[in-house]
Amino acid sequence: MHRSGVMIKVTIDNIEVEVEPGTTILNAARQIGGEVVPPAMCYYSKLPGTGGKCRTCLVEVAAGSTADPRPMPKLVASCSTNVMDGMIVKNKTSEKVHENRGGVVEFLLANHPLDCPVCDQAGECHLQD
């Protein structure tokens, strides 16, 4: 990772944050914290090369960067997409993200028993409804 001292600005759900170059959208969102952080299942920061598979962390990139402000045509996996200076990301503010993330979770649950024996939420969780 760069340690040049130059920070880049990225806006996620209308909140601006400064991060080091080479940071992923997910990690930038984690610096903000709270509901701005996309859920991630297959990404584990300590393992090299993880992420990009489960697709629950999909976000919408409304503007690629200051230099090239075009939106990205598809939703991108936030855990494996690096931020660019001036990038504008929509997570919980994007209808499209909600819809498609819901689809992904539905896919994951479609072949999954919903008995959840060890979770305290069991029976009172909207995934089970």
Place this chain on the structure above:
Amino acid sequence: MPIDQANLNPKYMKGRKLLIEQVNIPGIETFDVYRKNGGYRSVDKAIKTMSPDDVVEEVKKSGLRGRGGAGFPTGMKWSFLAKPEGVPRYLVCNADESEPGTFKDRYLMEYLPHLLIEGMITSSYALGCNLSFIYIRGEFMWILDILEKAIAEAYAQGYLGKNILGSGYDLDLRVMPGGGAYICGEETALIESLEGKRGNPRIKPPFPAVKGLWGCPTVVNNVESIAAVVPIVNDGGDAYAQIGIGRSTGTKLISASGNLARPGVYEIDLGLSVEEFIYGDDYCRGMANGKKLKACIPGGSSVPILPHYLVTKTAAGEDRLMTYESLSDGGFATGSMLGSGGFIVFDEDQCIVRNTWNFARFYSHESCGQCSPCREGTSWMEKVLYRLENGQGNLRDIDLLAEINKKIEGNTICPLGDAAAWPVAAAIHHFREEFEWHVTNKEESQTRNFGLSKEPVSA
């Protein structure tokens, strides 16, 4: 191990043939006969009289578009190749041909192995590669033997190896087999497989042109694209660009299959009318057994299906032509794609629901399983379609399919998810009545087929 040649259709020779002109010459699979018939001229010309950039320029001028399915301009793809100092670059030929309906590359490699090798040498020279690979699907093991034999001849004649034709240019060419996975036709999955791993597509970027095989810049091209470089270098890019219409230049191999009187591999000038291709005496000679045309998938299983009233005419009533543009005229609503040229034709006795289920099963079987929308979505679609086909579906299932489709499309790592979703979406779009009939006439649907669909009044 040659296949039973008596089984193959005679080769149909009419019109211009840039690639398969010499396919009937006895012994053309040997270096000597191939050379006597003008083979390896493009290597002589490129290495002795042209710089690598000149070759790339000719390919750009030719307007050649990738023949594997996506139709991306080959010259432009080549010019994207990163060329950092001291890092090797690789050219990989994608001979994983496994798109249902496509069998043209097999034909080319089986009968004209030296054409592919010649193309590989010329292309590798243009890209500055010193080691190139042909990745062939594992089921074509006998063709791997044919290619290796031809490569050994090329080495012996000084067209491969060190200091080719005394020019100081070195090239090694190797053939590597796959193990029976459709997904390895996707370029990054192919590269993974070539590295001896599972064929899981990589997350892009980085693209192979920057980081491909073993982390080095790599170009992956289809067999037919590589072979087309030979006539382009021989006769010049401009001459090639004069064939065809608009941005669809040159000739294209079409693999015709399904209920045709004469299925097989045909080389056509892009711009031939679909009507001529299906019914013409020089091509498929119409439907088998005098049946009626019900539907057509013009570019391999991944492209949208067309109902009979949109095959030879576009929605606007113009003649449908065999070009990238004309076949996609009307977008996904009333058009399709040229794709890989896997031309599958259905007669009136075929069941679209059954076929859609069959293809969904194919994609579910071939999904590599790494990303959730594709892994779960394709098998879900397969199950729903199986229900519909076997008279156990309900009307909600049809909308459910459309919904699953929407959630797969665009959300996957590689295009296999899209390729699985499109045909289902198109089948429902054009043949909704037939799907509904399977629900409303459960018992009847198990004993007979729906027949031709009616043309919508507005169309």
Place this chain on the structure above:
Amino acid sequence: MKLHVDWNKRHAEKRELSPESLAKVNELMTHVPEGKHKSALIRVLHLAQIEFGWLSIETMDYVAELLKIQPIEVYEVATFYTMFHLDPVGKHVFEVCRTGPCMLVGSDDIISHIENKLNIKVGETTQDGMFTLKTAECLGACGYGPMLQCRFKNHEFLTKDKVDELIDAYRSGQFES
């Protein structure tokens, strides 16, 4: 894939590739840049399957040793690609293409005809160990269907009569595989 390995049996069962195949393996390893010999894996697995008929865990471990890679690297590849048989198969494996274009010209009938003729279901092996019937996804012979492949040999434009002849021919040893 077998999940439990009998470690004592494992070594007793180990077999080696023929000298010709071993020479081929060594040659293949020189075809790629230094240190990238793992690339030869799929080809070597094909060689092993041709000699041993199928890929047991023992065979896969042996291939790992040959290529100086970890056994898991071999397992993960062998389980991914559908051409590799991870369970014992008959002497001749019929793989019938069942995908769209072949289905349009009657592959379903051919499959059920073979099932009846050999008295086995798809995925099973005949009692005498002679034939295994499998289905495969598109084998790249769409215009020449229905078709089946048996050890890299294609049999195309199949009819029920042709299938009968084919079974007899394989039984009487006309084709090697």
